[in-house]
Amino acid sequence: MEHGWNWKQGTLVSELIQGMELAKQLRLQLDSASSAESTDLLVQKILSSYEKALLILKFNGPVPIAQPQQNVGATSGVPESPLSINGSPRSDDLDKDSQDTREVSKKRKMLPRWTDQVRVTSESLLEGTHDDGFSWRKYGQKDILGAKYPRSYYRCTYRHTQDCWATKQVQRSDEDPTIFELTYRGAHTCAHGNQGVPPPASPKKSQEHKSTNFNNNNNRQLQSQDILFSLRNGLRVNTEGLDNKEMAPSFSFPSTSFGLLKSENHSFPPSGVLDNSNILNSFSPPFMSPAASELNHFSASQSQMNNFGEMLNTHNSESDLKGLISANTSATNSPIMDLDFPLDQVELDLSFQFDTPGFFS
DNA sequence: GGGATTTGACCATG
DNA sequence: CATGGTCAAATCCC
Numbered sequence: 256m257e258h259g260w261n262w263k264q265g266t267l268v269s270e271l272i273q274g275m276e277l278a279k280q281l282r283l284q285l286d287s288a289s290s291a292e293s294t295d296l297l298v299q300k301i302l303s304s305y306e307k308a309l310l311i312l313k314f315n316g317p318v319p320i321a322q323p324q325q326n327v328g329a330t331s332g333v334p335e336s337p338l339s340i341n342g343s344p345r346s347d348d349l350d351k352d353s354q355d356t357r358e359v360s361k362k363r364k365m366l367p368r369w370t371d372q373v374r375v376t377s378e379s380l381l382e383g384t385h386d387d388g389f390s391w392r393k394y395g396q397k398d399i400l401g402a403k404y405p406r407s408y409y410r411c412t413y414r415h416t417q418d419c420w421a422t423k424q425v426q427r428s429d430e431d432p433t434i435f436e437l438t439y440r441g442a443h444t445c446a447h448g449n450q451g452v453p454p455p456a457s458p459k460k461s462q463e464h465k466s467t468n469f470n471n472n473n474n475r476q477l478q479s480q481d482i483l484f485s486l487r488n489g490l491r492v493n494t495e496g497l498d499n500k501e502m503a504p505s506f507s508f509p510s511t512s513f514g515l516l517k518s519e520n521h522s523f524p525p526s527g528v529l530d531n532s533n534i535l536n537s538f539s540p541p542f543m544s545p546a547a548s549e550l551n552h553f554s555a556s557q558s559q560m561n562n563f564g565e566m567l568n569t570h571n572s573e574s575d576l577k578g579l580i581s582a583n584t585s586a587t588n589s590p591i592m593d594l595d596f597p598l599d600q601v602e603l604d605l606s607f608q609f610d611t612p613g614f615f616s
Numbered sequence: 617g618g619g620a621t622t623t624g625a626c627c628a629t630g
Numbered sequence: 631c632a633t634g635g636t637c638a639a640a641t642c643c644c
Contacts, residue, residue, distance in 0.1 A: 393622080406635090
């Protein structure tokens with residue numbers, strides 16, 4: 256779907272820009288002889304950005320070299336033609352409604368999905384806020400079997416006005432209540448994730464639940480640097496529902512700060528809340544070492560990276576790139592699409608000039 | 617009054 | 631049938 260693709264473009268570019276920005280930060284830090292810890296943190300973030308960019312490339316690319324894990328079939332039975340909705344609806348309630356339901360369901364299935372695990376700061380815990388730059392509206396909550404805390408369901412506030420089908424789930428960790436697992440599904444196609452609308456998040460949030468008033472979009476572009484700092488000191492992204500067994504999908508990134516984007520507080524990391532090892536211990540599945548298996552696949556994408564480098568050269572105006580980002584993606588989420596994202600349904604948005612020969616053939 | 621949240625019911629899936 | 635995900639009416643809150 257075009258939206259998915261737009262989103263990936265932007266995510267990719269934003270990751271690369273992010274990497275660049277972080278590298279600049281690192282250089283500054285090196286100049287100023289900062290602590291080894293913060294330097295290391297920056298390195299981690301840079302690596303994280305590039306890893307994700309590589310992943311995006313990997314799963315976008317035509318990957319002419321047959322890659323077994325293109326789990327196109329992962330989303331059970333999603334037809335190639337997304338809109339071939341003609342089957343008679345199962346229930347006969349209301350014709351109109353049932354058709355809508357099917358459409359929605361189908362749409363939903365095709366949405367990419369990824370999971371972040373983030374730790375809240377004590378501050379944001381109090382406020383119940385987590386600003387990821389988007390505006391979410393809660394539409395449900397459910398007790399999950401075996402989980403201490405209920406799972407909350409959010410969808411983009413602009414679902415109807417802008418046909419934005421992004422959703423997210425928030426699940427508080429049993430073991431460490433300061434950690435929330437955020438499962439995103441679908442890319443934002445609304446404009447609001449990237450541009451203004453953002454009444455200053457009122458601190459009056461509801462108690463247990465995260466506010467859905469996650470807007471904090473002013474100066475999104477201008478603040479990219481700040482965002483870089485406050486975001487993702489560690490982000491662990493799980494791609495779920497992978498079919499490909501040999502590529503058990505768990506990508507570890509350094510831990511993330513959850514009380515993000517409190518623009519007035521850039522102290523970083525927030526004292527006492529960031530503890531990478533803790534987060535990773537809490538969430539890393541024991542079954543694998545992500546890096547190793549991933550790197551093999553990355554190496555297969557190297558030629559793509561080279562091509563991408565060329566592309567960037569032909570496209571290297573920063574404002575240009577930022578424009579792309581602001582057009583349709585979040586610079587903050589930097590999601591990695593779930594591998595069950597049906598690649599064959601990606602439609603190229605030709606306005607984005609990924610025209611390097613062979614890049615997407 | 618309008619938008620957001622809550623919550624029980626309904627639906628899809630395995 | 632159990633479970634997770636979504637809907638939508640009721641309620642809350644500004």
